[in-house]
């Protein structure tokens with residue numbers, strides 16, 4: 228029986244391994260992590276991450292051929308294939324701080340593999356890493372091993388949160404990069420055999436190591452670039468009276484461009500787009516390509532611009548001050564169907580409003596008060612370290628309350644900011660909400676999910692990203 232061990236039981240390691248266990252009953256899969264609470268949660272009824280469909284997959288396999296454990300050494304030493312799916316956050320200190328990927332967790336995982344291995348192994352990079360990481364890992368493994376042979380493969384993950392199980396069941400492609408030697412090709416074939424249990428052969432792409440590593444960074448950069456492109460257009464739409472949904476539809480019907488991923492928004496978030504582009508920028512700079520670095524940097528600059536533009540709209544339209552005004556924040560997660568808040572645009576928007584002394588009442592169906600308080604007090608990039616290594620939040624932001632209902636959040640509020648596209652925000656009773664609010668009552672839709680015309684009929688002043696502006700907003704220009 229093939230034995231797989233995955234180091235890192237996070238958003239990628241957990242769901243990916245659960246699906247491998249489901250689709251390959253003849254393979255034994257152990258997911259290990261240094262975080263005891265995380266492993267305990269994987270072994271309980273309350274999984275550590277919210278992901279539609281994940282509970283059912285875990286329930287079916289856990290205890291059969293899927294195991295979660297903190298005994299990293301035991302499971303690594305027994306495995307034929309070791310996936311490494313630890314976090315690779317942006318460095319906060321030292322060389323490359325604020326840009327380069329922090330490979331501390333990766334390196335410590337590689338050292339454990341080198342220390343405890345007693346048989347040859349295939350080591351699979353599942354984390355997103357800088358190009359050429361495999362070479363560094365090879366050095367750690369070969370310098371510390373006692374004649375044991377390791378083959379390194381790059382097998383980046385393309386799942387998106389909120390649709391992870393769907394994406395894993397039916398991936399656009401699985402990418403496997405390896406050495407172009409007979410041993411390298413044999414390792415590629417062994418990993419291909421695992422995926423071939425459910426992924427059609429023509430969707431399993433094989434490349435050399437560096438192409439696989441770079442393709443992952445490139446894919447995220449292209450996806451984020453689309454959002455920054457549409458968001459840049461949204462600013463121009465507001466200035467000219469064009470409508471971003473109509474423009475995006477007209478552009479996306481060109482089959483060379485395609486309709487997906489063209490929704491204007493308050494900005495992209497999530498643990499990876501910004502981190503991976505910063506990493507790409509750093510690699511370009513290190514390779515003497517400042518023009519290429521500058522090109523990709525712009526994707527992040529537009530994203531930051533979009534978030535501050537949104538805050539400025541809110542403040543400008545409420546008579547240039549939100550001091551002591553209650554603003555309801557609907558949605559804090561970086562997208563719907565996840566409780567993940569890493570790099571969520573809500574953090575920047577809330578901080579911007581707090582900077583103007585607003586009082587915030589926040590509601591998100593999946594994010595806890597503790598998480599929101601941590602996010603609003605944590606330093607940049609700290610959120611991507613394992614929870615037990617994050618600094619404890621000694622202070623709470625007093626002007627913030629977290630409530631468990633959208634109606635409670637909006638009661639007596641002066642304005643509402645919709646920051647996550649949760650479906651339930653589309654069908655709220657906005658008439659009831661309007662009646663309970665201060666007047667004039669504002670809705671700032673950062674996700675274009677409400678029916679702005681209906682809300683205007685109720686009496687709201689509505690701002691929606693990239694849509695023609697209300698007369699009120701036209702009279703109150705926001706300088707970003």
Ligand SMILES: NC(=O)C1=CN([C@@H]2O[C@H](COP(=O)(O)OP(=O)(O)OC[C@H]3O[C@@H](n4cnc5c(N)ncnc54)[C@H](O)[C@@H]3O)[C@@H](O)[C@H]2O)C=CC1
Nearest residue numbers: 235237238239260261262313314315332336354355384613
């Ligand atoms: N979150 C996502 O949707 C996607 C993430 N990725 C990439 O996958 C990687 C992992 O991301 P996430 O799963 O989101 O991170 P995560 O933070 O949810 O999980 C990483 C886990 O690794 C554990 N860990 C760290 N060092 C360890 C060690 N030495 N031994 C054992 N466990 C260790 C941590 O305790 C943590 O539980 C990152 O490189 C990310 O860029 C790729 C595609 C999608």
Ligand SMILES: O=C(O)[C@H]1O[C@H](OP(=O)(O)OP(=O)(O)OC[C@H]2O[C@@H](n3ccc(=O)[nH]c3=O)[C@H](O)[C@@H]2O)[C@H](O)[C@@H](O)[C@@H]1O
Nearest residue numbers: 384385386387388488489490492494495496497499561562
């Ligand atoms: O490497 C990763 O971590 C993953 O990053 C993204 O997945 P994820 O961040 O989970 O979610 P997305 O659906 O890509 O959304 C990212 C952000 O962009 C925003 N977005 C997305 C689409 C769009 O049209 N407009 C828009 O603003 C979302 O609201 C969200 O804040 C990629 O889609 C995955 O392929 C990749 O594996």
